[in-house]
Amino acid sequence: MIKMLVINGSPRKGGNTETVLDAFIEGAQEAGAxxxxxRLVEIDHKNCxxxxxxxxxxxxxxxxxLTPVFDKLLTADILVLASPIYSMTVTAEMKSFIDRGQFLWAQKFFTKTxxxxxxxxxxxxxxxxATSGQSMRSIFDSAFPVVRVFFNDAGFSYTENVLFPGMDKHGGVKGWPESLVEARERGKEIVKKMDMKLKA
Structure with a gap:
């Protein structure tokens, strides 16, 4: 069975990000994952x-x-980093998680292990x-290199973005039910792609 680990960096329980994320997860589960x-906000951990x-x-x-989370991460087939955009990048919770992954970078480039x-x-x-309140075209641009470096260090090919910009103009996810449909379909699609790769 395909293993998917989802790291939710939103500090809000049941907010826009978690709501569409849960629809994504439902789609992934329907596809067999x-x-x-x-939820990082629920984990007692320190910063790097x-x-x-x-x-x-x-x-x-x-x-x-947070220590056992990294052990789980290395056994996953699909790793999802989920975050709303705060001040043009990922949340403090997600950035703290990514910074704690520095030891993976060290294993690759210093200890060579x-x-x-x-x-x-x-x-x-x-x-x-990711979700964002604003809908400007560049709203996610500052977050991309931050997550990319972590995926590279952790051994995941960063090939998929699932983005929902402009939550404010929709009045949040409650006013944008199509976002839930899209999220569920993307969850299914990504798991099916992985299933094909593993069977190849």
Missing amino acids: DVEKI RGCNACHKTGICIIKDE LSFSEEHLAKHTGVFF
């Missing part, structure tokens, strides 16, 4: 200290509730799922 959603200890050992010295083959990358998909 085993999905786990983690910038101590660079992982540059020597490849291991983060911080041990908290982590590498991903082309075959691995072809069968591990990274998905950026």
Whole structure:
């Protein structure tokens, strides 16, 4: 069964992001995926200290509730990073999570203990799922490189964006029921693509 790990960086429970995200998850489950959603705001964890200890050992010295999340991440076929856009990029919760992944970068480039083959990358998909209040064309642009670097470090090919701009003009997801339909269909579509890759 395809394993999908969803990291929700929204601080709001039941807000626009989580509502359309749950529709996406329902679609993924309908397509046969085993999905786990983690809400970062509910996890007791610390921010990266910038101590660079992982540059020597490849291991983060911080041990908290976020530590096992990284273990789960490395066993997933599809990784979804979900966040509303705050101040033109991902939320503080999501950025904190990404910063804590510095040890993965250290394993790749300092300790040389982590590498991903082309075959691995072809069968591990990274998905950026985001909403925004505004609808300007550049609204997601500052977030793309932030999530890209994490997907690269964690061994996922960043090939999918699921974006819902302009929530404000719709009055939120309640005034935009089509967003739920689209999210559900994208969930199905991405899982079906992965199923084809794994069977190839």
